[in-house]
Amino acid sequence: MEWELIRESEKIKADIQTAGASLMQPFYEKYGMNFLKISVITEAELNENLTLNVLAQNVNKAAANMSVIVSNLVKDGYLKKVTSTYDRRVTYIQITDKGRDILQKSRLFIIKRYESVMSDGKEIRDLINAAGTYLNKLLEANRKMVTADNFDL
Template sequence: MLNNLIEDFYMKLTMSFYKNASQNEALDIGDISTVEMSCLEVVYFLKNPTYSELAEFLNISQPNATYRINKLIKKGYLAKVNDKKDRRIFYLQVTDKFMDYYCLNDNYLNNVIAELEKRCTANDIQQFEKMLNIITKDIME
């Protein structure tokens, strides 16, 4: 039962994201592939990795990572930022163009949380937060 609930939660969250993305004509996302989007998400989740950190995480060669990064920089989804101490090191940073796309589901999540707060006690929400912390910090690491 828990497996089905988690799968259903993930599916509904993902479906909401894609529905919002397809209905948002202001965003020009037709030029990005799913592989590129996953690469961008990894950069975002790793919080400004270097080229080599990204390549290592994705288990791809440095030239392959550089090729992907350069394409995403040209498309305006990524930027490279010099290290202040060692000018040879570049950190990768997602741009506002990526964040505009990535944050499409924020309203949906905020509505889910608001509804949860209406229907559940403060103690229930604390327990839920505790369980999510265990899942994300302990189990999924």
């Protein structure tokens, strides 16, 4: 395989990430949000027994860094902390109604943005399928590297 193809695929991944962030920038500015904050609120929506360590693992960030983000989202009313009734040392991070509202607004915003350039969901479905295939190939390559006894250049 040619290095140029791999380099091009890496550039496209980076460009997609940049374009996605740019697409959401007006929303982020209006509501004082960013991708990480929305991701944290989403994790709380998906898991009512979310702990700081699980959250950090799910968003691939250090727990210490997540503590600051969570504290700010609690202060702003998007999340709440609830102490476990079984173990007082355990604190759960849970979404509030205000958190659900900001997620709904972010989803409507992105849907409207996508609808302005796409006629139906087929284009996105094709992209998801291609990206999923690519991801599976990357994960397969990673597994082979981890199990390889040696690595020759």
